Amino acid sequence: MTRSRMLYAVIALALLALAGFGVWMASLPGTPSALTATPVPQAEVDALLTTLKPRRARPVIAVPGLNAGTETTDYLLPASILRRADVAEVRLLAAAPGPVQLYPALRVQPDATFAGFDAAYPGGADYVIVPAMRVDDDPAILDWLRQQARKGATIIGVCAGAKVVAAAGLLNGRRATTHWYYLDTLLSRSPTIQYVPDRRMVADRGVVTTTGITASVPTALAMVQAIAGSGRADALARELGVLPWDARHASGAFQLTRPFATTVLKNRLSLWRRESLGLRLTPGMDELALAFAADIWSRTYLSRVQSYAKTTDPVPTRGGIRVIPDLAAPDWPQQSRITLPKGPPLQALDLALEAVLARYDKATADIVAMQLEYPRWDSDLLSR
Incomplete structure (x- = not known):
């Protein structure tokens, strides 16, 4: 096979793959309708x-x-x-x-x-x-x-x-x-x-x-x-x-939808938007807020969370869980630092999703909530 024919064959295969991908994307459902959970007997x-x-x-x-x-x-x-x-x-x-x-x-x-x-x-x-x-x-x-x-x-x-x-x-x-x-x-x-x-x-x-x-x-x-x-x-x-x-x-309300797949693909391909976010570990921190913040920001397909402290020695949380910093660093740039909220620890879930919405967009916050299978998230209300 000549080099030109090989090139044409590669292009043809790529077009067939793209066509198949397009058919798959089109087959996915749109955004699910709002559903109400019924009480359990x-x-x-x-x-x-x-x-x-x-x-x-x-x-x-x-x-x-x-x-x-x-x-x-x-x-x-x-x-x-x-x-x-x-x-x-x-x-x-x-x-x-x-x-x-x-x-x-x-x-x-x-x-x-x-x-x-x-x-x-x-x-x-x-x-x-x-x-x-x-x-x-x-x-x-x-x-x-x-x-x-x-x-x-x-x-x-x-x-x-x-x-x-x-x-x-x-x-x-x-x-x-x-x-x-x-x-x-x-x-x-x-x-x-x-x-x-x-x-x-x-x-x-x-x-x-x-x-x-x-x-x-x-x-x-x-x-x-x-x-x-x-x-x-x-x-x-x-x-x-x-x-x-x-x-x-x-x-x-939770399924693989066309908006979900489209947003994941878009964010994965947006290499110029990728960033590393710092999450400071401090003794006695609330591990519930810590876990939600780390998990949520890492599921955007745009950000990577790195934990840091003054040394790489394990840092004990309020509940005695020993978290090992990813790296030793005295601080992190303010604009790329994740701050754990005060107040009831589970509010960190909603607050982190709201922060994702503000930093990126509604679609990204929605795919994170979908991955978490979080029934209380409604970005439409928060973005009005």
Whole structure:
């Protein structure tokens, strides 16, 4: 083949690929209509709380992580909320020694490895909260989950952590849910699962699964209610700035849409707009606000979050989580610095989305909220 013919062949293939991509984009739905989540029947709420009842007066909660990649808020939020409630012993774990690299941002030093936890708690945990991980079928993770289930632990798959729970064989024949983006993957890999829409949490025979990232908040509060009563859970929800926090959900509002795909593609291609944002780590900082800020700004496809402190030594948060700075730096340029807000920590979620809207645009704030599967975000109201 001559060089000119080869060039024509490459151009032809590129045009065919673009045409196919255009057809795929055109096949996607537009923006979903506004949907109202309907209340969950009381019998279902009672069944969820029964599933979440602990075996001990002060239960033990384990949050396992894959060292090479675990989702930021899935790993940090449940542990933070449950430690704040002071109703259980909460341990952040890793499959192997060393830090856990979170994605899309932050790195933390866990409390123990699986082996260390097993030595300290040979009877196992009361609950195991499973975050989303870069790899769904890591053998060490799956073996440890099966062991904990056999010891009687309630297994809670947060967000795409449901895929990890399914890979361990613990969702076979059960009712379940997961993050909207991974639902088809979950069901194709585990076809015996019965998908339950319009619920942020679904319980079935000792296993609980949730929808997207922000569902870890009501799930942790439901655990507090099951352990210490509704009064403690409601008081904590007010302290955090989370109302309401029940299991109702409008699943149809979250899907892969044409505006979502278009904005992600546009932002990915906007190389000239890319920026690094600094997030300062300080002792005693609120890890809830920290996790939301790091996660939200890292999901714009325009910004990269880097944590910094005076040294690279781990920095302890309010809840005793040791966050390892990405770099040692005395400061960061003001215009590229992320500031954590004061007040109830969960307000950081809305405030960070509003800041994304102001810094970039409405479409970018919307794709972040869609990734978080956050039902309370309405940028149309905020931008009027």
